[in-house]
Amino acid sequence: MSNDHNASSLPRAMQPEDCSRILIAALESGDLEASVSVYEENAILFKKSGEPMTGLDAIRTSNAGLIGMKPKFTIDFIQATISADGTLATNRMKADLSWTDKEGKMKQGSVDTLEVLRRQPDGSWRYVIDDPYGSMRAGMTQRQPA
Structure with missing residues (x-):
């Protein structure tokens, strides 16, 4: 897929749920700029x-690494809650994924x-904070470098 985009x-x-769908589609298709477009500048x-x-440069670097692993996601659910004034929202997404490790072996995990x-x-939504493991953190016994 071409990564040549204008805004x-x-x-x-x-x-709000569209952010998760757009991000996953971009990561799977290798579209780095689309994967970053769903984040605010200082997200x-x-x-x-x-x-x-913090920031789009760090997120771009992280997403490029993930794209390099050729991830494939299977979404179990995306649940959004919008604040009463309509300005903020939370998403929870549970998904299984598979990817290719540095040795070329298929791996599986979940977020x-x-x-x-x-x-x-403009009425659209963007991430301010994105924690792929946020709902799992209390149960994570080992902290491994990403």
Whole structure:
């Protein structure tokens, strides 16, 4: 897939759940810019270790690494809750995934996300905080580097 985008050609999340769908489609298709387009400029993305990465450059680097593993996702559910004033939302997404490790072997895992999103001036939604393991953290016994 071509990664040549101008701002108007990038997908827009018109519902909070769309951010998760757009991100997954972009990661699976190798579209780095679309994968970053669903984040605010100073958004935070958490590594599996729990360490936060801040800003689009860090998120772009992280997403490029994930794209390189050729991930395939199977979404179990995406659940959004929108604040009473309609400006903030949370998403929870549970998904299974498979990917190719550095030795070329297929691996499997899952994510159970916790995401905070903000409605943008154009009515679309973007991530402010994205923790792919957020709903799993209390049960994670080992902290491994991402």
